[in-house]
Amino acid sequence: MVTKEEIAEWFKELQDNICAALENLDSGSKFREDIWNREGGGGGRTRIIEGNVIEKGGVNFSAVHGQTPQNILSALKLDEADFFATGVSIVLHPSNPNVPIIHMNVRYFEMSNGTWWFGGGIDLTPHVIEEDEARYFHKTLKSACDNHHPDYYHRFKEWADDYFYNKHRKETRGIGGIFFDRLSINEPLDKNQLFEFVKKVGNTFAPLYCTLAEKKKDLHYTEDDKQWQNLRRGRYVEFNLVYDKGTKFGLDTDGRVESILMSLPKTAGWEYNYVPKAGSREENTLKQLKKGINWI
């Protein structure tokens, strides 16, 4: 069976590969790297890009270990155990409002008592929803999932709809994607097969986003489009600060704030009771921020 060291090593390479692909997309903009150590054990490599195509983006790797946080111990009814957690976490906020925001995460967690699980997902937040793009995005995820288990796309697509949801707005964050957590011994796949699935998700990210961004990165946009982008980014901020479990966990456990909050955009905005023009693509976007849409 695959070991935690092998998983962490593969995640590190994934970070390298994705950064290389994104630097290529952004015609030579470079990531800057901060290496950090965690007091309780382990550390990470935070990489930030501020380019032309990507206004602000982070591609973070971490592998941390130590005493398991109390809330996880309580949830699992354990008194004490050490943990190991590794993952790659990405959020990209593009400059051009025609290009969607994307988020990807793959992660692995294990404890000294033998418990282990994988989690992860990819989801897309277009500032303006276009059905062709949404279909292509979901088709790509479906085919990545279908190689591993016939139920996975359907199951993890629903999970993403439920997870990436601004409850107070009754609005999904974007067009969803796939989300999964705590995949472990109950799964139809064994540990090695789950790792292969997680690798597939990780490897799907860069070519998928580069394809989407290439297509639209040079499209014309107006000041109004930028303002709308700011409002959509405001909703992204609301989700990440109010609901996102990774963010909450990080802030609660005194994680590295700048690495956790790299997910927040360079600018965002809020207008009181903003209602887009009837028949506009902005209004059409709001109508489609719903759970349960079959994008394929």
Add this chain to the structure above:
Amino acid sequence: MVTKEEIAEWFKELQDNICAALENLDSGSKFREDIWNREGGGGGRTRIIEGNVIEKGGVNFSAVHGQTPQNILSALKLDEADFFATGVSIVLHPSNPNVPIIHMNVRYFEMSNGTWWFGGGIDLTPHVIEEDEARYFHKTLKSACDNHHPDYYHRFKEWADDYFYNKHRKETRGIGGIFFDRLSINEPLDKNQLFEFVKKVGNTFAPLYCTLAEKKKDLHYTEDDKQWQNLRRGRYVEFNLVYDKGTKFGLDTDGRVESILMSLPKTAGWEYNYVPKAGSREENTLKQLKKGINWI
């Protein structure tokens, strides 16, 4: 003893008076009003200004009643009770980065079992801290408090330091002010006296903010100052979405989202690991975002 109707009526007048003073400060900009009803009982008047001095601000009145929310019942170990809650809530985000952000709230809550309490406060978030301004602000609050009880300023100033705190940043939101909650039968003041104190806090707001804003609303500022303002507003958003109890309670109980989130600025921003220049007034500001400073 003062009744809930009298309190709500006074809060309504306070809203009117404050709106008039702010329209005067903003040389003729006008609030727009949305009247809303709550499904379970009661409603409110949300008033929003988008002026020249105040880029985005809200002055909200509400008086709602109905079945007490479950989390309050549980906290008080009650099975069932009706509640009545009324208050005025204000957040003002000025255009000019030299003018501070301000927040004020006064509120009254009672239940059919006889429980009642007052809460409220005023706190200031300068984008750039200036000691003269901070001293004047705190002196004004102290003298408002001193008229009612010699311990109140000290006690409620500490409470504000603890409450308006971005724990994950180890940073206060601004220079604090006063904050108090659940003032009730245990207080040295009786109910009528507490109401007089709350009225004093409410009446202190408009002249205090108008004085601060008048002084600086026409000061010159640069693009860099605006960018710094955006970063400070980002921290304001973090506090309101991650910690603020009123916001959390409103979102959890399906409150009117646009009224609750009027507190968020028209624009905000985040930079990865931003460090202001050594010796700058921005660096000096960060150094003073600490609990326990005696501003007087």
